[in-house]
Amino acid sequence: MQLVTIGGVTVGICVLLYYLVLWFPGFKALRNDPLRHLAHLLPFLLAWCYGALALLGVGGLVGWIADTALWISNWLGDVALVWGVGGQAGTHANGSSYLPLTQPGGGIVLILTVVMIALLKKSAHARDLKLGMWCGVCLAMSAGVAGFAAVPLAQSANWLGAQVYGAF
Known part of the structure; x- marks a missing residue:
């Protein structure tokens, strides 16, 4: 499992802020119709949740892709910190408590992976989904x-997996 560095967290925050700046409709529009504008955040938010779950899965192809995305983001962020502002590379950020997915929780992540692939192919929100997954991994x-x-997400996936697979 890949550990997040300060550079990786910085990349994640940059992706989040980039997306929020692109999304922001303006104060007047947001005041006039907040629900419609906030609904535009849902694809990003759902993809963020999936990215976080994919990283927590840490196994198989999905876990390898999430670990690789985090490794690349750590590297990019560390390079930006060293060459951009004179910081230090490779400093691990304080991590959250890690809650691994159970076998049924992993099944839910696999199902969500199929859904995300379909959404990336068919949805008009592919950019939002990609940025959300990247931000979630970071x-x-x-x-x-x-x-x-991440902890409630893993607990939810584990619970949902127990409900789905417990029925069989």
Whole structure:
């Protein structure tokens, strides 16, 4: 399992802020119709949740892809910190408590993987989904608010998997 560095968290925060700037409709539009504008955040949010779960799965092809995305993000962030502002590379960020997925939880992540692949192929929100997954992978193991969301996500996937697979 890949550990997140300060560079990786920085990349995740940059992706999140980039997306929010692209999404922001303006104060007047947001005041006039907040639900419609907030609904535009749903593809990103759902993809963020999937990215976090994919990183927590840590096994198989899905886990390898998530680990590789985190490794690349750590590297990019570390390079940006060293060459951009004179920081240090490879410093591990404080991590959140890690809750692994159970076997049924892993089944749910596999089902979600198929859904995400279909959405990426058919949805008009492919950019939002890609940015959300990338952000979720980068921030899932951070100690901030995003990291605290990973534990309930894993618990939810484990519970849902127990409900789905317990019926058989």
